[in-house]
Amino acid sequence: MSPDTATRPKPPPKWPYTVVGLALVAIVLVAGWSLDNAKWERLPQFPAEILQYAGQMLEGVLTRPGAHPEGQADPELTYGDWWLQALRLMGESVALAWIGTCVGALFSFPLAFLAASNTAPWFLRVPVRTFFNAIRAVPEILLAVIVMLPLFGLNPMAGAMAIGIHSIGSLGKLTLENIESVDQRPVEAVTAAGASWWQRIRTAVIPQMLPETVAFWLYRFEVNIRASAILGVVSAGGIGALLNRVLRGREWEWGGIMLVVIIIVTILVDQISAALRHRILHGADTIAVAA
Amino acid sequence: MSQATIERADGGPAPVRPVKPPPSPLLIGGVAGALVATVVAGWAIDFSLAPVVDQWPMLTMILEEVVHPEWEEITDPASRLWTALAETAAIAVIATFVGSLIALGVALLGSKVSAPPAVYRVTRPVMSVIRSLPDMAYALIFVAVVTGPLPGILALTIFNIGIVAKLTSESIDAVDPGPLEALDAAGATRWQRARVAIVPQVLPNYASYVLYVFELNVRASVVLGAVGAGGIGQLIMLYFNRADYPRLASVVIVIFAVVIAIDLLSQRLRRRLV
Amino acid sequence: MSGSAPGGGNSIVFDGVSVVYPNGTRGLDQVSLTIPAGEFVVVVGLSGAGKSTLIRTINGLVPVTAGTLSVGDTDVASARGRRLRRLRAEIGMIFQGFNLVSRRSVMGNVLTGRLHDQPWFRSLLGIDTKEDKEIAFQALERVGIVEKAWVRASELSGGQQQRVAIARALAQQPSVVLADEPVASLDPPTANLVMRDLQRINRDLGITTVVNLHFLDLARRYADRIIGMRAGEVVFDGPAAEADDAVFEKIYGRSLTAEDVTA
Numbered sequence: 001m002s003p004d005t006a007t008r009p010k011p012p013p014k015w016p017y018t019v020v021g022l023a024l025v026a027i028v029l030v031a032g033w034s035l036d037n038a039k040w041e042r043l044p045q046f047p048a049e050i051l052q053y054a055g056q057m058l059e060g061v062l063t064r065p066g067a068h069p070e071g072q073a074d075p076e077l078t079y080g081d082w083w084l085q086a087l088r089l090m091g092e093s094v095a096l097a098w099i100g101t102c103v104g105a106l107f108s109f110p111l112a113f114l115a116a117s118n119t120a121p122w123f124l125r126v127p128v129r130t131f132f133n134a135i136r137a138v139p140e141i142l143l144a145v146i147v148m149l150p151l152f153g154l155n156p157m158a159g160a161m162a163i164g165i166h167s168i169g170s171l172g173k174l175t176l177e178n179i180e181s182v183d184q185r186p187v188e189a190v191t192a193a194g195a196s197w198w199q200r201i202r203t204a205v206i207p208q209m210l211p212e213t214v215a216f217w218l219y220r221f222e223v224n225i226r227a228s229a230i231l232g233v234v235s236a237g238g239i240g241a242l243l244n245r246v247l248r249g250r251e252w253e254w255g256g257i258m259l260v261v262i263i264i265v266t267i268l269v270d271q272i273s274a275a276l277r278h279r280i281l282h283g284a285d286t287i288a289v290a291a
Numbered sequence: 292m293s294q295a296t297i298e299r300a301d302g303g304p305a306p307v308r309p310v311k312p313p314p315s316p317l318l319i320g321g322v323a324g325a326l327v328a329t330v331v332a333g334w335a336i337d338f339s340l341a342p343v344v345d346q347w348p349m350l351t352m353i354l355e356e357v358v359h360p361e362w363e364e365i366t367d368p369a370s371r372l373w374t375a376l377a378e379t380a381a382i383a384v385i386a387t388f389v390g391s392l393i394a395l396g397v398a399l400l401g402s403k404v405s406a407p408p409a410v411y412r413v414t415r416p417v418m419s420v421i422r423s424l425p426d427m428a429y430a431l432i433f434v435a436v437v438t439g440p441l442p443g444i445l446a447l448t449i450f451n452i453g454i455v456a457k458l459t460s461e462s463i464d465a466v467d468p469g470p471l472e473a474l475d476a477a478g479a480t481r482w483q484r485a486r487v488a489i490v491p492q493v494l495p496n497y498a499s500y501v502l503y504v505f506e507l508n509v510r511a512s513v514v515l516g517a518v519g520a521g522g523i524g525q526l527i528m529l530y531f532n533r534a535d536y537p538r539l540a541s542v543v544i545v546i547f548a549v550v551i552a553i554d555l556l557s558q559r560l561r562r563r564l565v
Numbered sequence: 566m567s568g569s570a571p572g573g574g575n576s577i578v579f580d581g582v583s584v585v586y587p588n589g590t591r592g593l594d595q596v597s598l599t600i601p602a603g604e605f606v607v608v609v610g611l612s613g614a615g616k617s618t619l620i621r622t623i624n625g626l627v628p629v630t631a632g633t634l635s636v637g638d639t640d641v642a643s644a645r646g647r648r649l650r651r652l653r654a655e656i657g658m659i660f661q662g663f664n665l666v667s668r669r670s671v672m673g674n675v676l677t678g679r680l681h682d683q684p685w686f687r688s689l690l691g692i693d694t695k696e697d698k699e700i701a702f703q704a705l706e707r708v709g710i711v712e713k714a715w716v717r718a719s720e721l722s723g724g725q726q727q728r729v730a731i732a733r734a735l736a737q738q739p740s741v742v743l744a745d746e747p748v749a750s751l752d753p754p755t756a757n758l759v760m761r762d763l764q765r766i767n768r769d770l771g772i773t774t775v776v777n778l779h780f781l782d783l784a785r786r787y788a789d790r791i792i793g794m795r796a797g798e799v800v801f802d803g804p805a806a807e808a809d810d811a812v813f814e815k816i817y818g819r820s821l822t823a824e825d826v827t828a
Contacts, residue, residue, distance in 0.1 A: 037521075038441050098328060102329055138546075141517065151349070152346070156335075157342070160336055237336065
C-alpha cells in the first residue's frame with residue numbers, strides 16, 4: 001500500500017518555543033552583563049575556598065566538647081560552651097517562630113472568612129484582601145527595622161511580631177483559598193435548613209477547611225524558623241545575630257558548630273511537623289513517609 | 292413525638308442508643324501540646340505587649356518621618372536606589388535561571404520514579420540538609436570569599452535548588468505510571484523515560500515552582516544585601532544604621548511596588564500554566 | 566508498505582513458567598504453552614486469574630520465578646539491561662488505560678515507539694529522523710487516525726487514544742504485539758473497532774498477537790485460538806470454535822448469563 005502523503009497534516013510551527021527560549025537566555029545574559037561589579041573571575045576560586053572553610057567548620061564540630069579553642073579572650077571557654085550557646089539561641093529562634101506563627105494564625109483565621117467569596121460580600125472582601133496582599137509584600141526585615149525594633153528594642157519579641165504580622169498576610173491568603181475551595185453542597189443544605197451566617201460557617205465550612213488550614217500553619221512554622229535567621233542580622237532575636245557576627249569574623253570552627261545545630265534542629269522540626277501534617281490530612285491509617 | 296411511640300418494625304426492643312464518643316486522645320494531646328509549646332515559647336522570648344504602650348511615642352516619631360519619604364530617591368532614575376534595585380533584579384533572575392535548571396536534574400535523581408534506589412536514597416537527605424540552612428547562612432559563608440552580587444547569586448542559586456528540586460521530585464513521584472510502563476514495554480532507556488514521559492508530565496508544575504522561587508528570590512535578594520551580598524539590602528542596612536527614615540521609607544515604597552507587581556505577574560502566569 | 570514492513574512474527578514458548586510475587590501471591594503456576602509465529606491468541610479469565618501476569622512475563626515487565634520462556638531465539642528470564650530493552654523493542658504492548666503521555670502530541674506519542682532505535686545523543690536533544698517520522702505516519706495511517714497527528718493526546722476520545730496506542734506499538738515494527746485488556750475502558754461499538762484493527766494488523770503483517778479479554782464473547786469472534794486461565798493455571802487451550810458454554814463454566818466457575826455476552 002502506498003501512503004497518500006497529501007492527507008498528512010503539517011506539524012505545528014516550532015518557532016514560538018525557540019523565541020521564548022532565546023528571550024529567556026537573553027534576559028539572563030543581560031542581567032549578568034549588567035552586574036559590572038560581580039567579579040565573575042572570582043567564581044573558580046569558590047570551590048577551593050568553601051572547601052577550606054568547610055574543613056575548618058568540620059574540625060570545630062568534631063573537636064571534643066571539653067577542649068578549649070585557641071585565640072579566644074576567655075581562657076575558660078570550651079567547645080561545649082559553644083554547643084550549648086548555639087542550642088539556646090536556636091531554641092530562641094524556634095520559640096519566636098512559634099509565637100510569630102501563633103499570632104499569624106490567630107488573626108488570619110477570622111479575617112480570611114471576611115475575604116472569601118463564598119462567605120463575605122465584596123465590600124468586605126476587597127479591603128481585607130488588599131490588606132493581606134499589602135503585608136505580604138513587605139519583607140519581614142523591613143517590618144522589623146521600621147516598626148518592631150523601635151517598639152520592642154533589640155530582642156526576640158521584635159522578631160516574633162515581625163514574623164507574626166507577615167504571617168497574617170500569607171496565612172490569610174492560603175486560608176481564604178481553603179475556604180473558597182470547600183464543597184458548596186453541604187453549605188447549601190445547611191442554608192436550606194434555615195441556618196444563619198455564623199451557623200453555616202461553623203457547621204458546614206470550618207469542618208471542611210480546618211485540617212488543610214492547620215497543616216498550613218505547621219508548614220508556615222517551618223518557613224518562619226528559616227525566616228528568623230534573617231531577622232538576627234538586625235538583632236531582632238534568635239540565632240541569626242550571633243551567626244552573622246561569627247561568620248563575618250571568620251570564626252569557622254564556631255560557625256560550623258552553629259550551622260550543625262541549625263541543620264539538626266531544623267530537620268528535626270521539619271520531620272515532626274511533616275508527620276503531624278500527614279496525620280492531620282490523611283488520618284491514622286496511612287503511615288507518614290519521611291522526606 | 293415521645294420516645295415510647297417509636298417501635299421497631301419487628302416488634303423487638305429498641306437498640307441501646309450509643310453514647311457520643313470522647314474526643315480522641317491524639318486530638319486532646321495535640322491541642323494540649325500546642326498550648327504548652329506556646330506558653331514555653333512565650334516565656335522563652337519574654338512575651339510582653341507592654342512596650343506597645345510604653346514605646347508608642349517612639350514609634351509615632353519614626354512613622355512621622357516614614358510618611359515623608361525622600362521622593363527624590365524615587366524620581367531620580369540615576370539614584371542609588373534604582374542602581375541597587377537593578378542589581379537585586381539581576382541577582383534574582385540569574386539565581387532563578389541557574390538554580391532551576393540544576394534543580395530539574397536533581398529532582399530526577401531524587402524521585403523513586405526516575406532514579407535507581409541507591410541514587411534517590413542519597414539525594415533526598417542531601418536535599419533536606421541543603422534546604423535546612425537559610426539563604427542568609429549561605430550568603431554569610433560566600434561573602435567571606437568575595438563581596439558584591441556574586442555571593443548573593445550563589446546563595447540564592449543553592450536555595451533555589453533546594454526548593455525547586457524538592458517540589459519537582461514530589462511531582463515526579465505523583466506522575467501517571469501508565470506512560471512509564473508503556474515506555475518500559477517499548478524498550479526505552481532510563482533517560483528516554485525521563486525525557487519523554489516524566490518531564491512533559493511535570494513541566495507545568497515545574498514552571499509554576501520556578502515562578503514561585505522567582506517571587507521568593509526578589510524578596511530574599513532584598514535581604515541578602517544586609518550581609519554584603521549585593522543589591523538593595525545594602526541600602527536598607529545603611530539607612531537603618533544612620534536612622535535615615537525618610538530614605539528608608541522611599542526604599543520601602545519601591546520594594547512594595549516591585550514585589551506586588553511581580554506577585555501579580557507570576558500569579559497570572561501560574562494560573563495559565565496549571 | 567514501503568521498505569519498513571516488519572519481517573513477520575515470532576513464536577513464544579512457555580515451559581513450566583511460574584511467577585511468585587514478592588508478597589507471596591502466586592501469579593502463574595507451571596504454565597506451558599507454545600504460540601506459533603503469526604497466531605492471534607486471546608487469553609480469557611476473571612480478573613486475578615493470571616492473564617495480566619501471563620502477558621507481562623512475555624516482555625519481562627514481570628520477572629519469571631521458575632521455568633523458561635523464550636520469544637523467538639531470545640530467553641526472556643535471563644535478559645537484563647540492554648538485551649532486555651532490545652527484546653522489549655521487538656514486542657509492542659497495548660494497555661487497558663492507553664498509557665499515553667497526555668501532554669504530548671499524538672505524533673510525539675507514536676514516536677516513543679521508535680526510541681529503542683535512537684542513539685543517545687539524539688534522544689538527549691530529542692531529534693527525530695525523517696525515517697522515524699515516516700514509520701510513525703504509516704502506523705497512524707494503518708489505524709486510520711493520521712489527521713490527528715499533531716493534536717494533543719489528551720484531546721482525543723478513548724477509542725482514538727487506544728488507536729494511537731496501537732500505532733505506537735506498530736511504530737516499534739514489532740514481531741509480537743501484546744494487548745492487556747485493550748477494550749475494557751471502551752464502549753461496545755468502539756471495542757469492536759479496536760479488536761478489528763488488531764485482527765487486521767495480525768492478518769496483514771503476520772505479527773504474533775496475544776490479547777487479554779475479560780469477555781468470552783469478543784474472544785470467540787476474533788481469536789484463532791483461546792486460552793482460558795483460572796488461578797494462575799491454563800484450564801482451556803483450543804481453537805475459538807471449541808470454546809463452548811462448558812468451557813466457559815470451567816474458566817469462570819459458573820454458568821453463562823446474559824450479562825457476560827453483551828460486550
